Amino acid sequence: MSTTEETPTDRRPLRVAGFSGYLGDRASALAEVLAGDPVDVLVGDYLAEVTLAALVGRTRASGGAGYVPGFLDQLRPHLGVLADRGTKVVVNAGGLDPAGMAAAVRELARAAGAELRVAHVEGDDLLARLPELHAQGHGMEHLDSGAPLKDWALTPVAANAYLGGFGIAAALTAGADVVICGRVTDASLVVGPAVWWHGWAPDDWDALAGAVVAGHLVECGPHSTGGNFSGFRAVPGMTAPGFPVAEVAADGTAVITKHARDGGTVTVDTVTAQLLYEIQGPRYLNPDVTTHLDDVTLTQVGPDRVAVGGVVGSPPSPTTKVAVFAPTGFVRATTVYLTGLDVPAKVELLRAQLTALLDPGVQVELTPLGRPVLDPATQDEATVAVRVVATGPDAEPLGEDFLAAVGSLFLGSVPGYYIDTVADRARRARVRVDYWPALLAGDVPRHEVVLADGRRLPVPPPPATRESRQPVHPEPVGPATTGSTTRAPLGVLVHARSGDKGGNSNIGLWVTDDRAWEWLRRTVTTARVRELFGEAAHLELVRHELPRLRAVHLVVRGLLGTGGSSNTRVDQVGKAVGELLRARWVDVPDELLATLPLITEVPR
Structure with missing residues (x-):
């Protein structure tokens, strides 16, 4: 059944379904999603900093393809169905070679007799331009240290800028059925289709910011449906949690849901978990818009349906990030x-x-x-x-x-x-x-769409930019509680989700009830986190509060060395740090233990 018979001018919500959260996610996911509820666009996220590094290492070691060949295996059995339904597919599986993957998809479609128009997005690959950029005075300073790239002792073999979603939108507007991308931002996979569907202008900041949030909530596969969730014991169908669907409205608000036939669940807490995952802080920077996460509201509006509202956007930063590897x-x-x-x-x-x-x-x-x-x-x-x-x-x-x-x-x-x-x-x-997150003026990458007939469509930079800094939130003062307490793991009342941003680890901690919020924010201070987490004792900690989510967000700078691709920690990209903090014992108010549902029982 196709839902794409309506035109974008109908302005109904766009239904976008994710089917991959990383290279290595369930190979059966595309088949699962196609067997699920009708959607307009399928999006697959295959890239991360460590994934690009792995592609770099693989191509350097064996000369293999710079794209993700597993996507071709997923796509091959379903080409006819996609053509019949008119369902669009947008992926970043192009990796280091989106043109090569686009050619491979065209060949698959020809062999299957499926009429699918394939386009790809270029401009993220800056490796050949590095000497030119240095000569022009672009320092490509390190995101955290500020050091210029020329001071790096290593020789780059890949340099990919993070692109926005307007190239994807241009490809879809030109009639593409499949859009192959390299290093666009993860959220761009949804922003692009939303721009195409709703006809947004490049300065529709609030709508664009809403699509960024929807994209962030879909990008990591089953994360929004209960995967990697600290409350997993209460999630039905956890043997194989399904993949999320975002219904993006014309104003950028969205409802996050899932395919009815699949396992997992969509609740305010499962969505909060993904919202707090791998963010820089309350200001979520993307090439198209800066999204203000401290304004986001999440509301349960039905079984497995969470409404995302209140999203505010502002012009993007004048710089974009470039992932440089050596x-x-x-x-x-x-x-x-x-x-x-x-x-x-x-x-x-x-x-x-x-x-x-x-x-x-x-x-x-x-x-x-x-x-x-x-x-x-x-x-x-x-x-x-x-x-x-x-x-x-x-x-x-x-x-x-x-x-x-x-x-x-x-x-x-x-x-x-x-x-x-x-x-x-x-x-x-x-x-x-090794990894070097560089900053570069956002108008430097030559963002272009290449259509099946060879035509090139240039994508202009945003119409305005604005420097954006993370807000400063003062540390709480005074005791966390004045009543009687019991020693118990933090995680009896607190959820957590952690991940990586280059060499830094981010941690989101939140509670499900307003009555526990003041205790959480007073308990999770930077000084207390250093006590609870020995590896962070001498590292810089950045702490923010997001009261609408009842959440404290932390960035532990340098925990992951220079990045997940080169550090030798067992938990290479910091996925388990949140669970470590949940396992640490603190003083929990007896009143909360007696009146609130517990995520896990207090050990005896």
């Missing part, structure tokens, strides 16, 4: 196991032994994951997994020499040391890719 050696990891007493001393001896056995240029890191149970009843309770990571400038010393070193310590190292001999181990070291 190889910085090689990395390899494996896991060993230690059992029983004296685990810290065992780890130190293993580190010294491996360092002595390996090439002098190899750096070795050992990370114990947990600690043995006191008085363990089983061997498993007495065991600690230890992650061993080796990095170096060359791949060869991280090959068989690395595995041989790890395997040579059974008889001459610590007691209780062993390896899982059944588990597969990485066959070779992989390229380690």
Whole structure:
């Protein structure tokens, strides 16, 4: 059934369905969504900073395609259905080579006899232009440090600007059925179709900001339907939560819902979780508009239906972000196991032994994951997994020499040391890719749409720009509570969602009831977070409050090094930091414990 028989002038809400949140999301998702409720546009988000880095590493190592070939496998069985229904498809699976992917999709459509017009968006790839940009005086300063790109000791092999949604809108207006993008912002995948559908002008700031929020809520696959949600135990159908649908109205307001046949749920809390995910703060910067998240309201308007309103927009920043990547050696990891007493001393001896056995240029890191149970009843309770990571400038010393070193310590190292001999181990070291988030004037990228017949449509920059800074919220003063309290995990009453922004980790914490808001905001101060989260003790913390969401938002600067693609943390991109904070024990008011629903029971 097609819903696209109406014209954009009918102004009914546009129905946009997501079917991918990252490279590696459920391969069956496109088939699931096509079997679900009727929609006008399907959008797939495949890129992240670590994904682009992986594409860089893959193409450098093997010369493979710079796009995401898995999208072609998803698309192939459904080309006829898409053509018959008139459903549009917009994806950023073009990665480093959107033209190559567009050509591959055209070939698939021809082979299937499906009449689909394919366009792609260009202008994000700035690698060849870097010498020209430097000569013109563009410093491409680091987003966090302000250092110019020319001071980076590494040689870039990819540089991709974040583009807005008006190129996608131009492609759809020109009749494209499938639009292949490279590094547009995640939200642009929805902004572009909304602009096309509703005919918005480039300065319809509030409407554009509403579409950015809708795009942000759809971009991460099942996140808005219960995936990666701290209240997962109450979500039905969590074996396979469905993908979200955004109904974007002519004024930019939206309703977030899901396909009725699929698992999961859409509630104010599941939507809040995604709204707070991987944001910079209350000002959410996009190339088309700056979105003011502190004005957003979320309202449950029906089963699995959450209305998003109150969104305010203003002109975008004069700069856009450019993701610059460069190889910085090689990395390899494996896991060993230690059992029983004296685990810290065992780890130190293993580190010294491996360092002595390996090439002098190899750096070795050992990370114990947990600690043995006191008085363990089983061997498993007495065991600690230890992650061993080796990095170096060359791949060869991280090959068989690395595995041989790890395997040579059974008889001459610590007691209780062993390896899982059944588990597969990485066959070779992989390229380690470093990340530089650069700032560049927004009118520098040559944003263009390339149609199937070769015509090029230039996309002008926004009609106005404005510097935007995050608001400053003073720290709460005074005690968090004056009544009786019980020691309990923060997460009995508080939800959390965390993610990455380059080398920084963001954390959103919120409560579901107004009665707990004042306690939350007074409990989650920067000083208290440093106490609860040891890795953040000496790092810069930025804290904001979003009262309409009953949320505190934190940015931990530098927690992820220079970015997820190069740091060696086990939780490489900070996805579990929020759950760590929820697990920490604090003083919880007895009145709240007695009167509010608990997310999880207080451990006894």
